[in-house]
Amino acid sequence: MQPTVPAARIEDVDVKISVLVHAAPYTHQAADTAYQFILAAIAKGHAITRVFFYHDGVNIATRLAVPPADDRNIQKCWSVLAAEHGVDLVVCIAAAQRRGILDEGEARRHGKGDGAANLAPGFRIAGLGQLIEMGIQSDRLVVFGA
Amino acid sequence: MLHTVNASPFERTALTCCLAHAVNGDAVVLIEDAVYAVVKGSTASAEIVAMTEGVDLYVLGPDLAARGINRAKLIAGITEIDYAGFVDLVVAHTSSQAWL
């Protein structure tokens, strides 16, 4: 069976797509599927408006994960995606605080001590408004979860 | 509307619920563990055959391959796509809904 889908129409190039990721890395495949989907979308010339990490999806953004050398490093995959393609990776502040994902400012604000910040490069922490905003600003929103 | 289902139909009800809400002209993409649903002879595939009239059904090839599901084992009427095809489907439908 050949991969056949409705051929994208001419006016369908450069569609603005945003992505919502809900599930923890490694435990669930969602982060991997979202990543592969985004690579394919970029290769097709679409723009990724933003990726918003919610629920346990915020755990993707820890710089402290040390997966085995023969496995993919999910956090690094995303950090590289941000560096190479300028994709805006936003981690929900409320969900992140619950689960111990902190940037420098949040670590300081909550008195967690020097070096406590664990947000990986390429990610930023912001409010849920960023989720609504990306819905407003993009043409399509796709959700990946557990 | 484009629907995505990612859970095995033998563990979760998401596929059944999705099919009950999909309407004429919608498309359903099975990804991750949901690809087990399209194996010929399974109870889930029988349900799909019974419920998907007017609904286009797609399955993500890389997820089939990862799970060792040969194309010969798929029920008829399913279109296999890759990630690029998945992107095309998202673009082709004005909205999408993930049945998590």
Add this chain to the structure above:
Amino acid sequence: MSDTAIAPKIIKKFLYVNRKAPYGTIYALEALEAVLIGAAFDQDVSLAFLDDGVFQLTKGQNARAIGMKTVSPAFGALGDFGVTRLYVEAESLAERGLTRDDLMIITHDFENGTTGEVPSIIVVDRARMSNVMAEHDIVLTF
């Protein structure tokens, strides 16, 4: 937070779809947090409850003995945030042995300024729920 600083010119129809029961997982609570924040954006917001999501709206919840915050009272405040449509699927209720009387009473003020309250819960059948989903620009699931 600076999120509320943007002034969107576009108004889209957002549907928050709830298909999971409260307490056993965090999805109901965090979905509600997203709804309450999203309400500040002057978008057209509706909620849908189907499958186990209908359990979120049942009367008499009290999570004290499991050491959690009871989620359900927050639904009563949705009207104050301009969220006035909570679609509940009739078949999902029936499958779970529930009727409308098992659900909380959630209301919002009349929009035309006259006194009185309007029920926010709208029980719809499955076919109508499919239409509700299709009528929205953005379908957020949790």
